[in-house]
Amino acid sequence: MQKFFSNRKLVIVIIVLIISVGLMSVSVAIRDKKSTPPLIQQFGNDVAGAVDRVIALPVNGLQSATNSVSDLLNTYQENQKLKKQVDQLAQAKVTAQTTSAENKQLRKQLKLNESLSDYTAVTANVLTRTPSSWMNQLVISKGATAGVKKNAPVMSQSGLIGRVVEVNQTNSKVELISNTSSTSDKFAIQITNSAGKTVNGIVSGYDKSSNLLTMGSVTSNVKIKKGDKVVTSGLGGNTPKGLYVGTVATVKQDDYGLASEVEITPAADLSDLTVVTVAEQ
Amino acid sequence: MRYSRLKILFPIGLFVALFLDGALSNVFAGKLFSYPYSSVLHLVLMWIIFAVFLDDRDDLSIGMWSFFVGLVFDWYYTGIFGVYMIGLPLIVYICRQIKPWLDQNFLTLLMVYIINLTILETFTFIWYSMSHVASSTVADFTVYTLGPTIATNLAIFVILYYPMRRLYLSVN
Structure with missing residues (x-):
């Protein structure tokens, strides 16, 4: 065992770990930029995607x-x-x-x-899912050549499931709404009650244990009931208006008692996805 | 089978395992990722460990191939470089270090596999937590991710152990 912790090997291990952390930090820092992924990374993804199809x-x-x-x-x-x-x-x-x-x-x-609710649909197959518990990502079979753009919302037949985070030439990566990491983008949504009044907000989180989306910090006085429909509001510019998200499950006070928190049952089943639709504005 | 054939079969099998990990994760997403539990498939790790321990000649350049397969994993699946790319060669290094001390049979290999699963999952958890990709407490990670992952992969390991040993016995 002395050999295991010899001086030279320890230095090598430390250098390798530093390189690893450096690479990881750089790729996390640049992945939200509009220009990423760079061409070489796109090429690699396209090759891997072609093999994956087989x-x-x-x-x-x-x-x-x-x-x-x-x-x-x-x-x-x-x-x-x-x-x-x-x-x-x-x-x-x-x-x-x-x-x-x-x-x-x-x-x-x-x-x-042009209205907020106009969009063109690109239908794609789901190739694979990232085998990791930290990233709920899918790789779909359409890319820039089919007109997929970064940050575009993605739907299954029944409702919203996530957004495009990486576009290559022939495939792209989709981050599911069940991703709770702090780096993931949030959707702007609105709830319309039976009287026709609307409440705006954003999807602020996902409750894994109950499979519900949460919309936090709601200070509006509009009465929301269980079963009210939730759609995207089109605010913010990335998402068309009127994509179906789900229905209201419960409305409760948040931890401080100042604002209320709405829990939403997502319409789409996030664990059974074979064909998805990308909505382009 | 001849050893030279195995030298070609090993990298091919490694990449098939890589893509099968993703494809099976999608098909069985309802079972593998039924909240709050999530079990991660590790066919790549299994293929590497079989190669390290069952191959007597130690002539397969497993370290280099595990680096490549880790690179493709980061590239294609996550888009975050430097995690599996370093983690998988690390596992190979650890396995090579402990191999001379072990009496090889089904149970020891099973234990080695559990340990390596734990190391790899913990390694990726720490790395992703550092970059704020993962946001989970250590307790949640152990109960909801590590436990189910080990259970699922052990079941696959038990099924595949004898066919794989046969393959390597026929070579050596």
Whole structure:
């Protein structure tokens, strides 16, 4: 064991650790900049992504096979439930069509060409998930060539799941909303209650144990009830308005009793993601 | 199988393990990351430890390959360099140091694997905490991450031990 702590080896170990900490600090410091990742890093990611596609393909195939079997088992109950919904949907669709046509006309009269709620959708496959408990990240199969931009919000079929943090040419990284680290960006959201009044705020955290998002420091007097819809507010400029986030679970006083804290049930299931949509403004 | 074949198979298997880690994490995300517990797959670490301990000739340049695979891990999965890139060669170094003292059988290898899982997970936890990527207390880390991680990976280890030993026995 004397050999293990010989002078020369100790110096080497310390130098290696210092290099490691240095590299890590630099990459954390520059990763939020608009220009990152640099070209060489993008190239490496594209190569790794190409190899990953070959390995992820059979694994994902296996997953979709098991999914279709379980879908088949639930078909009857699902069909009955969906039939009821379809009748209501036809009505809602017609209303939505008329409203959106009217909206377009009114906007033309006001000479308001771009609104906060406009976006184009880019659909991508999920290639892989970072095998780490500290970074809830996905790698998706579309990149800059498909029009994905940094900081764009990402949705699954049912609701918001996160935002793009790194864009390469053919793939990009998505940070999930369940990331609680202090470096992750927060979404601007609003809650509309049954009377039509809105409350603005930001997603301030994620409660792992109960799988709920929290919106802290709410000082508004507007009454919010359980089940009220939560959507993105479009404030801040990165996110289009009106992306569905979830529903209100509970409203309670914060630790100091001055402001209230709203807990939100996310609409999307963050643990079952195969296809996602990137919303570009 | 000839030893020269193993020299090609080892790095290929290492990178397959790397990408399988990510792909399986996504497919089984509901089971592996069911809150508050999160178990991290470590197929790469397992492949490296099998190579260090089961290969009698010590001629696979495992240190260099583990550096490369760690670099790709940081590059592709996290975007934060210098964590797995240093952590995996560190594990190889530790394993090489303790190998001469160990009588090799299933149980000792199992213990070595538990220790190395703990070292690697703790190493990444400390490093990510320093850069504010991870925000968790030590108690939460041990209960919610380290425990489930060791449990999951031990199960995989037990399944893969005999096939892997067969592979290396046929070479030596």
